[in-house]
Amino acid sequence: MESQENIGKVLISKQFPNTIKVSLSSYEAIYNTSIAEKQYLVLKNGAVVPGEKEELIDLVLKFAEIPTFYEYKRIISSQELKRIYEIDALMKTNFVTINYPKINYYIDEKEAHVILQ
Numbered sequence: 001m002e003s004q005e006n007i008g009k010v011l012i013s014k015q016f017p018n019t020i021k022v023s024l025s026s027y028e029a030i031y032n033t034s035i036a037e038k039q040y041l042v043l044k045n046g047a048v049v050p051g052e053k054e055e056l057i058d059l060v061l062k063f064a065e066i067p068t069f070y071e072y073k074r075i076i077s078s079q080e081l082k083r084i085y086e087i088d089a090l091m092k093t094n095f096v097t098i099n100y101p102k103i104n105y106y107i108d109e110k111e112a113h114v115i116l117q
Contacts (some may be wrong), residue, residue, distance in 0.1 A: 005074045030085060031059035031103075034116040036066060046076040058102035059084065060115075076107065084112050 008027040015021050029041035032052050039052040043061050048070055067075060084105060091100065091114060103112040 004072045005045065006049050009042075029053055029056065031080075032056045033059050033061055035061065035070060035106040039072075042076070042081070042107045044081070045078050047072060048075055056093045057088070057100070058108070060102050061103060061111055062102045062106040076105070080105075080110060087112055087114070100117050 006026045007024055008054065009023075009025045011021075011023040013021045013023075026049065027028050027043035027045045027047065029049075029051070030044050031042040033040050033042050034050065035048065038050065040048040041051045041053060041056070042048055042061075049072055060084075061076065067073075084103060091098070098116060100116050102115045104115060105111070
């Protein structure tokens with residue numbers, strides 16, 4: 001599972017008489033993002049997978065240099081993502097009437113900017 005960092009849980013069970021069942025589940029998607037003009041979901045552990053969910057806000061990742069291979073890989077640490085998620089939750093709790101479509105996150109600087117409409 002090292003090569004696919006989006007896998008959160010693997011369950012293996014034996015089903016009689018001669019079958020092995022393997023169930024995989026991914027980490028929860030918490031943001032949308034776009035890298036090299038393709039849409040991705042940012043998972044709770046910082047990995048990205050192709051896709052987009054309308055109900056999620058955009059996390060715009062600002063790289064000094066875009067990584068070469070990033071699909072199904074962790075491109076942001078889970079600690080950094082947790083801080084961003086906490087800021088997002090505080091904004092939604094304390095500023096209920098303010099709508100913001102995206103958060104810009106500067107990877108090298110470890111700096112988040114909440115973009116207001």
